[in-house]
Amino acid sequence: MKTGDAGFITTTLENALEWGRSNSIWPFTFGLACCAIEMMATQASRLDISRFGSEVFRNSPRQSDLMIVSGTVTKKMAPRLKRLYDEMPYPKYVIAMGVCVIQGGPYNQGYSVVMGVDRVVPVDVYVPGCPPTPEALTHGIMLLQDKIRKREGK
Amino acid sequence: MPYEVKEEAGKDGRKIFLIQKENFLELMTDLRKQGYDHLSLITAVDFRDRIELVYHLQKSASNFELLTVRTVTYDSTIDSVTSIWESANWDEREQYDMMGVVFRGHPNLKRILLPEGWVGYPLRKDYDLSKNQYVNMDDEGNDRVSFDPGDGW
Amino acid sequence: MEGQLNSRYVELNMGPQHPSTHGVLRLKLLLDGETVKNVEPVIGYLHRNAEKICELDYYCDSLIYFDRMDYVAAMNMEVGYLEAAEKLLAIEPPERVKWIRVIMAELNRLASHLVWAGAFGLDLGMITPFFYFFEEREKILNLFTEICGSRQETNYMSIGGVYQDFNDKIIFKIKQFLKQFPKKMEGAYSLFIKNDIFLSRTKGIGILEPEVALSYGVTGPMLRASGVPYDVRKDAPYLVYDKLNFDIPISKGKDVLARCIVRFEEMRQSVKILNQALDKIPDGPYFNPKAKKSLMIRLRGEGDVYARTESPKGEFGVHLVGDGTVKPYRLHVRSPAFKNLSVLPFLSRDVLIADMVAISGSIDLVFGEVDR
Numbered sequence: 001m002k003t004g005d006a007g008f009i010t011t012t013l014e015n016a017l018e019w020g021r022s023n024s025i026w027p028f029t030f031g032l033a034c035c036a037i038e039m040m041a042t043q044a045s046r047l048d049i050s051r052f053g054s055e056v057f058r059n060s061p062r063q064s065d066l067m068i069v070s071g072t073v074t075k076k077m078a079p080r081l082k083r084l085y086d087e088m089p090y091p092k093y094v095i096a097m098g099v100c101v102i103q104g105g106p107y108n109q110g111y112s113v114v115m116g117v118d119r120v121v122p123v124d125v126y127v128p129g130c131p132p133t134p135e136a137l138t139h140g141i142m143l144l145q146d147k148i149r150k151r152e153g154k
Numbered sequence: 155m156p157y158e159v160k161e162e163a164g165k166d167g168r169k170i171f172l173i174q175k176e177n178f179l180e181l182m183t184d185l186r187k188q189g190y191d192h193l194s195l196i197t198a199v200d201f202r203d204r205i206e207l208v209y210h211l212q213k214s215a216s217n218f219e220l221l222t223v224r225t226v227t228y229d230s231t232i233d234s235v236t237s238i239w240e241s242a243n244w245d246e247r248e249q250y251d252m253m254g255v256v257f258r259g260h261p262n263l264k265r266i267l268l269p270e271g272w273v274g275y276p277l278r279k280d281y282d283l284s285k286n287q288y289v290n291m292d293d294e295g296n297d298r299v300s301f302d303p304g305d306g307w
Numbered sequence: 308m309e310g311q312l313n314s315r316y317v318e319l320n321m322g323p324q325h326p327s328t329h330g331v332l333r334l335k336l337l338l339d340g341e342t343v344k345n346v347e348p349v350i351g352y353l354h355r356n357a358e359k360i361c362e363l364d365y366y367c368d369s370l371i372y373f374d375r376m377d378y379v380a381a382m383n384m385e386v387g388y389l390e391a392a393e394k395l396l397a398i399e400p401p402e403r404v405k406w407i408r409v410i411m412a413e414l415n416r417l418a419s420h421l422v423w424a425g426a427f428g429l430d431l432g433m434i435t436p437f438f439y440f441f442e443e444r445e446k447i448l449n450l451f452t453e454i455c456g457s458r459q460e461t462n463y464m465s466i467g468g469v470y471q472d473f474n475d476k477i478i479f480k481i482k483q484f485l486k487q488f489p490k491k492m493e494g495a496y497s498l499f500i501k502n503d504i505f506l507s508r509t510k511g512i513g514i515l516e517p518e519v520a521l522s523y524g525v526t527g528p529m530l531r532a533s534g535v536p537y538d539v540r541k542d543a544p545y546l547v548y549d550k551l552n553f554d555i556p557i558s559k560g561k562d563v564l565a566r567c568i569v570r571f572e573e574m575r576q577s578v579k580i581l582n583q584a585l586d587k588i589p590d591g592p593y594f595n596p597k598a599k600k601s602l603m604i605r606l607r608g609e610g611d612v613y614a615r616t617e618s619p620k621g622e623f624g625v626h627l628v629g630d631g632t633v634k635p636y637r638l639h640v641r642s643p644a645f646k647n648l649s650v651l652p653f654l655s656r657d658v659l660i661a662d663m664v665a666i667s668g669s670i671d672l673v674f675g676e677v678d679r
Contacts, residue, residue, distance in 0.1 A: 029326055032352075032353060034378035034460060037378060041441060044441035044445075045442045046442065046445050072355050074351075075288065076268070077323065077352045080323055084324055106360075106375070107356065111283055111359065112276075112355065130460060131459055131460060164612070165394070166614070168613060191521045192521050192524060193524055194615075194622065194624060197637070197639040199611075199628055200637070208611075210624065210626070220543070222613065239522055240522045240523045240653075241522065241524030244646070245524075265351075267350065268351060269351070276356065277358060277359055283359075295320065
């Protein structure tokens with residue numbers, strides 16, 4: 001983005017769009033397990049993510065841009081997760097929150113947990129921790145905003 | 155009593171009743187009549203050659219005192235106690251799901267935690283953890299289980 | 308398919324991803340207009356095989372899976388597991404440890420009920436209480452961070468002890484928190500209890516008779532709201548609950564409102580317990596030398612034990628079988644929310660679909676524990 005001396009701004013339409021997009025990411029309430037409570041805490045008082053334009057948690061995949069997969073994805077849940085992801089409109093982003101979502105976490109020697117949600121849907125930002133603190137999730141959202149502005153997303 | 159009950163004390167001082175599988179349902183019916191109205195937990199323990207079933211009962215009239223009933227089955231079948239306590243319904247389904255114990259007379263004996271069609275009973279000692287199973291969903295919302303990784307997501 | 312179109316009833320699928328199912332519960336509803344005719348809960352979408360993994364791990368390692376069972380009340384889960392494990396391994400925690408555990412368990416009970424209250428408000432369409440309750444919960448989690456370094460899944464306790472000792476600063480901070488907490492809680496509570504809409508949505512809804520509750524194995528605040536005064540802390544005291552003075556709140560209301568009132572009264576009792584425990588906590592070691600860190604993985608146990616404790620959801624039982632090795636042979640958990648959920652089909656027969664949401668919210672479901 002370049003600013004001219006005469007008080008006007010020149011930019012491309014894409015840049016303006018990405019800037020707007022990055023500051024109004026509407027997350028989808030996809031709470032699965034422990035991390036979902038931390039996701040709620042991120043939304044609640046003290047660590048209000050509306051400061052980053054993401055306060056509107058939508059309950060329908062059709063209205064949201066970002067899926068925060070928070071909590072263990074089991075094999076029984078994986079096909080449902082994929083269907084919900086398919087129902088989201090483009091452009092769409094995924095944050096994998098917590099080690100269970102990244103690679104199975106403490107449950108990776110078991111039989112019913114998916115070893116990483118990236119086997120089911122593509123992931124943009126990984127937030128490690130068990131569970132990650134709300135600050136970590138906020139940082140993840142900011143990383144995603146950077147990524148959108150640099151047009152590294154889809 | 156027409157049947158024999160062996161009584162012993164557990165490691166933690168619990169009262170334990172040991173009963174033959176044949177007389178199991180009679181004992182449970184009698185215990186319900188004696189005031190044990192709260193069935194707390196049904197556990198199945200796999201000892202490779204046999205499966206031990208442990209029932210924890212409580213009596214609401216006397217401060218929920220605990221009574222453990224233990225029985226052993228060699229062919230993985232046992233009479234269902236759903237007609238005596240409603241709470242046995244989900245407990246027995248869980249033990250069927252995890253251990254493969256068939257409860258005779260259960261109204262709706264199907265898997266509860268794992269999807270229908272899952273192969274094997276995971277909490278048994280001979281369950282093979284190295285084989286991955288994959289779950290897919292058809293248009294109706296029913297689960298399809300397969301071993302084929304190509305069928306995975 | 309053709310037959311179903313002509314049918315009077317409509318089948319509706321609610322979940323597994325739905326904001327008012329508190330996680331991943333799927334409800335197959337059979338509706339006649341807006342009236343629920345039949346509900347079939349489908350669970351297992353969060354089945355994480357914790358019981359199997361515990362069989363593959365050492366006794367001391369199993370603790371982390373308990374943290375993640377009832378993930379809003381990790382301390383209570385740890386107390387439940389350690390009650391069983393310490394019985395099996397014949398290790399007695401020192402006196403100070405018992406008091407520390409009571410303090411942590413009660414603090415976490417407060418946090419758990421606060422999460423419930425916030426989520427229950429959201430279920431009924433009230434957004435404001437959520438922020439008040441979560442603010443108080445954040446204060447508790449800050450205390451946890453100071454004591455054990457982690458917010459939610461604390462893994463604070465260990466066999467025969469706790470990970471770190473309390474000091475005067477911590478005790479002072481907890482006391483400070485308790486001083487301001489009742490006022491804040493009552494303020495947010497009045498948002499519930501003085502609201503006509505809230506009352507009309509909860510009063511007389513989801514009536515659960517005590518005989519039915521007992522038969523379904525319901526425990527915890529749900530059973531106490533039906534008028535049965537069962538609380539493991541009183542009926543079979545563990546830790547040092549027999550040395551503390553507190554009451555078991557019961558209600559004769561039997562409905563959703565009664566469950567709400569009982570939970571808030573429990574929070575008041577927890578504050579009472581905490582104030583006493585903080586004054587009475589004795590000095591002494593904070594772990595048993597028989598179970599210090601280097602010896603922890605060599606602990607062996609044989610036989611079987613069953614221990615029950617009172618978690619915020621109800622009676623939490625652990626049945627632990629050892630075969631003389633360093634790993635558990637079989638571990639089975641009596642999950643209170645699993646049993647409490649099984650009564651939902653009974654409660655939601657012939658109620659309106661909006662009331663069914665209120666009923667399922669009043670159960671206090673946590674799916675880490677239902678599915679394990």
